[in-house]
Amino acid sequence: MTRVTARRPTLRVTATGEIKRPDTLAVEEPLEIRLGGQSLTVTMRTPGSDIDLVHGFLLSENIIATADDIVSARYCSGTDENGQNTYNVLDIQLRTPTPIQPRGFLTTSACGLCGKTALDDVRARTRYPIPTDGLTVDTAALATMPDTLRTQQAVFDATGGLHAAGLFTTDGTLLAVREDIGRHNAVDKVLGWALRENRIPAHDLLLIVSGRASFELVQKAVQAGIPMLGAVSAPSSLAVDLAADSGLTLVGFLRGETMNIYTGAHRISGIQG
Template sequence: MSRVTARRRMRRITPSGEITRPDTLAVEEPLEIRIRGESLTVTMRTPGNDIDLVHGFLFGESLIADAADIHTARYCAGTDDAGHNTYNVLDLGLTGPVALPSRPFLTTGACGLCGRTALDEVRQRSRHPLPPPEPLVEAAVLARLPDALRRRQSVFDATGGLHAAGLFTTTGDILAVREDIGRHNAVDKVIGWALRENRIPATDLVLVVSGRASFELAQKAVLAGIPILAAVSAPSSLAVDLAAESGLTLAGFVRGDTMNIYTCPERIKG
């Protein structure tokens, strides 16, 4: 069994009786991110694609601007009871000086900030203005992307317990899909992939997420220069406000052949 999934015994109750058997669950473990040996933060995540995750996270927090800003990333320190590396501590070497933030990270749901302040912070941090709202993607293409994302969710198939995020071209080609128990982690992983592949700003790509579109997911799209965010479920009010102010096309309830377009519908043809 991989570290992405784990087996636990459970008792299943059905109309025809009970059965005790193992079940496959998504793994949730902490990842401590250190910079030059100094602890920056701890996030709960599903192990895998940790390098993409830290690139996306640090980019979203404006601690790096480019993949070249991280010159080393190594697992260290943490060991289990048997003395084996847990791969839950990642120490990063940066090419330049960085001031560690003294306040909560913006990407933790804007904790402690009012909506207006959160919107203002994103505007101040944004380095990549979104392209003009003009036709970029056919509605029929956008409508089929959540199904394409779902078909690539191999760990969800085994556990039913993971979120997913995917980056697509405007013609519907899949570039990267990542799964994680945290929806924000899944988005950090695909944005981290794009950063490492020199695809930021991603002004020609579409970000698709498997659940709802929260403020923090819209924020991550805006900071990465992604012009279109499509979600299988609903957006939050603050996500719509941010999308409207930033020029992000935000679509929710993208299911089958229907969708709700909340902001900048000009990018969607048909």
């Protein structure tokens, strides 16, 4: 399997002078996803956990509902200039074959469409509606989750260039974490883990991401039935609209003891109002 990091020469400029030295970078390579030998899409990702990534992507796009919907996943042959397998083409055999045709993916449905159309599209395709009750989490436990996630970002420590996504229980226990150059891929990878572990719909889990909360990340949480998404940075306006429309609790600027609760405050205990 391709390495997740690579070394490249760099010239570092500092206040005291210049230093020539190699730098450790996160690898970015294409992954072509095929269904039954036909190309579905290509995503730029950091190699690793590709099987999880594909499971999560197909779940997010409403192509599969359970891990049993996939019969097999195998890398196709393909070599680089050194004759080594690139592991950059993954062919999926579905239990019920799905014809490949031009389609708009849910993850890009906000592009070129009005906000209402994007929200309606997600609502129409959601398999696992989020229950209005059930999961609650205390602010003290919620506040610990970004730091817990950060301690598990080994590749970020080496490169400073990867996003992370983690699935937590309400008491702050981290069940799974995945890193990737793309924040949407990191989420797909961790959702794919949950699907393969039979944890979807994930009505009892929280999704925590290391960056901002975009429309596509909220959409992926909704498709997996996750009631709460917490982000270290800001959400977008359409992300907040989708969270409100779907009944998802959305928390942004989750840093230390501070946080902004944009939707679904009823799931968070330890607040006044």
